[in-house]
Amino acid sequence: MIYSFGAKNYFSFKDGFQVSLEFNSKVPKNISNSRKVSPILGIKGANASGKTHILKALKFISSFIVSSFKDDIDEEISIKGFFNSTKPTEFYIDFDTNGVRYTYELSVTTKEVIREALYKKISRKTPLLERKKNTITYRVAELESLDLITLKSNSSIIDTALQYSIKNISDDFKAIHSYFTQTRGNTSALGLVDDATIYDYKKVSEYYFKSPKSFELMKKIIFNSDLGIKDILIHKTKDSNGDTSYFPVFHHDNNITELDSNWLTYWEESDGTTALFRRMYQYWSTLESGGILLMDEFDTNYHPALLPQILDLFMNTETNPKNAQFLFTSHNLEIMDFLGKYRTYLVAKEDGESYCYRLDEIPGDIIRNDRPISGLYRDGKLGGVPKI
Known part of the structure; x- marks a missing residue:
């Protein structure tokens, strides 16, 4: 499951964003259902605020890890910086698969990987490997088979290593590759797909x-x-x-x-x-x-009363025994009341730059667990509304 992820210098997010699905100790038990991480997350905001870019970032991370290996070393990497900035775009994702927690970090331009790193949490966050451009600058002894492969500037080290079909390749690589292969939905690294x-x-x-x-x-x-x-x-x-x-x-x-x-x-x-x-x-x-479902404009063609039924499928452990996660954007207001402040992100934009925040990050007690949120949002008290 994803605990959090983020990106910097990515489309309209100049200084970056961080999205957390992790529940803290303040989250009521009737919302967390004793889970550490939310299986659902809704993203709202005005048109062109940058909502879709958050889903695109997650899709890019997934795709780069599992399917970036290219025969053509000159093929560009499908990312776009803030107003076509040539500075590196940075990504990270903190996730758990097969009961093991990892952090993956990536710094990349359209031309090449600048840095790639993988960490594993055992008793603490421990580095497994680091790559700078096409040189492995650090690896643990168990990853010595990586010395046999040739890195490509436009491909992830995980996908590259698995392409070589080395017998004793790390089980960590196989588990991570398998996990992100299960990312699906109507969102690509470049936008909405019918x-x-x-x-x-x-x-x-x-x-x-x-x-x-x-x-x-x-x-x-x-x-x-x-x-x-x-x-x-x-x-x-x-x-x-x-x-x-x-x-x-x-x-x-x-x-x-x-x-x-x-x-x-x-x-x-x-x-x-x-x-x-x-x-x-x-x-x-x-x-x-299991895995990750990304749906942009989740509510298109749906009656509002249907949306909670679908979200319930992911919240219910009987219909979601493998802890699949569903992240989506929606223009429906009432869905905010269903999600509550711990499972809703708002995206806003000022002077062409996007930023986002989870509703429980808003200081004070303007949002309460026992009161609807949609009215506050409609009145502009939470931000993230279009200026009409």
């Missing part, structure tokens, strides 16, 4: 066909959304080439007596229904395997 292009409805249908439990839970969410849908079936068929494909049909409750008239195909359904059908795949696959 989830319809990421998850084809046929692929989603196949997943539901082969995972009856997830299929039943998905149907329950859709039925509770008051879309007029009473049943969903996944059909399995073969095309002229003998290839198997899957597709859904949706049964509606109406006054038409002809049975076939009650069924609609995927393409006949509303955008809201098809979006929910696709995105529930992302939620369930994340909950099943």
Whole structure:
């Protein structure tokens, strides 16, 4: 699980940001549920305030760790500094996987890695390795196999090491690589990606066909959304080439007596229904395997009453046994009342520079656990609202 992460000189964050999902001793037990880290985090703010950049930073860190190895040593690294600054962009992430806590640090330009470091917390924070440009300046004895590899200026040391398929490569590297491979959603290192292009409805249908439990839970969410849908079936068929494909049909409750008239195909359904059908795949696959789900504009096409139901899936240990985490941006105001001050970040911008803060960092007692937050935000008392 992610404890915290941050970036500096990244898009509109000149002096940087730090986002913490860690609960402190002041967090009420009914919110923490005895967890040390929150499984959900909402990010709010005005349009163009920099909300999406926070998700992009986390996606970049994940992607760089697991999939940055390139054959082309001249291929640029996909980052952007504050107003195209040529100074290095800095990242860090503090996380836990398989019961072991790590800190990963990276300083990088579009041309090269300036510094990369990995720490492991045993009784205290202990350095495992440090790299400056293409030279390993420190490593523990257990990582001596790294001496056999050639570093590339545009690739992470973890992904590079695993590309060499060295037999005695560190178990730490394998665990970290496996963890960040499970980062998914509609956010790329460069921005929002239409989830319809990421998850084809046929692929989603196949997943539901082969995972009856997830299929039943998905149907329950859709039925509770008051879309007029009473049943969903996944059909399995073969095309002229003998290839198997899957597709859904949706049964509606109406006054038409002809049975076939009650069924609609995927393409006949509303955008809201098809979006929910696709995105529930992302939620369930994340909950099943663990990892990180990043959703920009989480509430698009959703009725506000549906949002808490989805968040509950991540908060409930029965539906989230592997401690998956869900980070999202949203324009919905009422969701702040559901999240509360310990799970909500506000992003604001002044003179072109973004900054962010968790609501419990606001001094004083303006925000109380037993009172709604949305009204305070709407009245501009918390910041992070558009100037209209």
